[in-house]
Amino acid sequence: MLEINNLVKRYGHNEAVLKGLDLKVEGNCVVSIVGASGAGKSTMLRCINRLVEPTSGSIKLNGTELVNLKGAELRHARRKIGMVFQGFNLLDRLTVMENVLAGRLGYVNLYQAISRRYPQADIERAFVLMERVGIAHYANKRADALSGGERQRVGVVRALMQEPEVLLADEPTASLDPRTSEQIMMLLQSLASELALPVLINIHNVAQAKTYTERIVGLRHGKMIFDGVPSDFNKDALDAIYGGIEAPDDSITEPPNTSAEVARHDSA
Amino acid sequence: MTPPDTQSSLPRTWKKPPFIANPLLRYGLLILAVAYLVWAFGSLPFNWARISEGLPRAARIFSGGFPPSFERFGLLLTGFKESFQIAILATLLGVLLSIPFAVMAARNIAPLPIYLIGRAVIIISRSFHPVIVAILFVAAVGFGPLAGILTLTLYSIGFVGKLLAEEIEEIDWGQVEAMRAAGAGYLATLFYAVFPQILPRQVGLSMYQLDSNLRASAVVGIVGAGGIGGTLMNAFGRYDYDFAFAILLIIIAVILLSEGISGWVRKKIW
């Protein structure tokens, strides 16, 4: 069970990105988080595994408080939180198998990691999961030789290798073409039920959110303004979330580089 | 979803594919590399008796060198002034002379025999470290800044000439054809269609070369070609380590300053 209470995130002295968020996810439920760009979806997800440091509030995963963990404790907690990224975030120059096994980095020791001598059980699990998503025959191919949909499958398998207790997906389909993105959404949905895993999906595409998830959370300006089942997600809810910002229903996909990312790259 | 029995057909082991697929080549290269290291270390003449005296000597040199002494500031200043002058004059001469050599060494505008001569000059002047050129010029024209200027001029011709020749080979050929169509002769074409295209690059290169000549002018003096290098060499030779370290510090400071200025100017121009 994931429980978020009064989560606040503020970058520097700017206006807070998250303004006291509460969210409770129980069981193997697929939750989609919708909202315009800059609504705080991505920040919220990254606060859960502490890629972004929350300013205040509490995040509990199966009873463990995550917000003030440090060092090895934080790394141990992160092992239980799988994450799938918008840009796949693969190790491009390594093989698919190495990418998948990288999901075990939190479990193996440094020698095993560097020499690629992973435990037999990990390798078997990797083959089973890769077979499940249809990429087992690519095991020794370089990750950058794969197509977008295949790369995202590698990303999903890597996250599942962690034996996570919750799966976070940050715009997992935004860099993919419409057909492939449907496939990935379907995959996430079925994996959630197979593995009895709660999944949080940040998503821009409201139609997909309604089709593939059981619960929709709407964010606007860092506040939750909708929480309910897809059938309750009507025109009013849509207007409340996106009103005056952009037309969401047409935006099936968006270009892989959002302006925020480009800006961050420039300043780096 | 997946029936359990298909899982047994899956491979159960995995090994990282090696960097070099052919095992013979892989181990052959490894053995070759190790053998080379052993041979190279074994064949080099190390004078271990002399080397073992190194640490006490190092202690003596560093204790003699600290604190660096700026007492003979006048001598230091004279040396640096000469290094500057060598660098400035060599850059000017080198950058000017590099233009004809670059034209000669550009395949698209020079006839083949001329091209070969131009390339040869550039290759030869790039093959020799400036210090070797300096020692030859010192032998030919005697000790002093003249040898330094000649050395760095040749050095600049090699470096600027090569890059400039590559630049000329990549120019927009349409402009040359336009000038020829207008009835312009060889020189007129050169001046109107070729030089304007390479000029911005040439200005940037000159700044870079001035910086690089200033660095080199500090070392050509070690073999007697004038400038601060000679002063440094003398200080080392007379075991004046405190003065030598003072010179070194100033050299580092000047090089950092010059690198900063040259980088700033090039950024402004480009």
Place this chain on the structure above:
Amino acid sequence: MVDHAQQLADRVWQRYDRKARLLRYAVLLATLMLVFWAVRDIDIFWPWVWDAPNQISGLGARMWPPSPAGLNNIFNALLETVHIATLATFLTIFLALPVAYIAAQNTTPNRAYLWLGRFILVASRSVNTIIWALLFVAIFGPGVLAGILAIVFRSIGFIGKLMGEAIEEIDRKPVEAMEATGASKAKVIAYAIVPQVMPAFFAIIILRWDINIRESTVLGLVGAGGIGVILQGAIDTFAWPTVATILIAIIVLVLIGEAITSLLRSKVL
């Protein structure tokens, strides 16, 4: 019609606007003054300058024809030069990588290490190889060890700086992904950083090896081993035909070095 003609007549063609032109003239004037000062002030005995072409062609004539005597010696010295360059490049790798690691903004443990790393890089790069050699000859005596150390100390700055920049330019995304799996810092480096900088690493090492071959040819002039030792010896004894042979040998060595580097580049990268 008349107005139009008048307008045409008033139009003057100018290549640069006023401010840019003034700046150009100012820079030109300053350069001219600097050159004038340098020419007037420099300590050169001008009659020698006019005589220089004679002297240089005279030296050239004395060198011709190159003497084949002592070719065996020259070959051995060339081999020693290559050994110095190769061993020094090899040793530098172990010293430069840790420095690159602490001098890169995104991997450095803290600011103190960052500045220590930068200081090492600047100090190494600002002192020329031959000056390093001078120092090491004074410490360890004449010989190849001084030469190897000189090349190592100069190469640390070069390789360290370029590797540091390569580390700073990596894609952050795989790093983020590895952190999200709960990997420790060492594992993040091994998986997300090392593979990304590998191509740059090979390119930089090959480039520096090529440069080090050239640099090793002069070490002997201050007694630090290699072909420079016998070059200095031949010049001191006015054995000009031998000098010519050595110079040709150096050109051949440098060209072979360039051929090997371009071969390696096409094979490895």
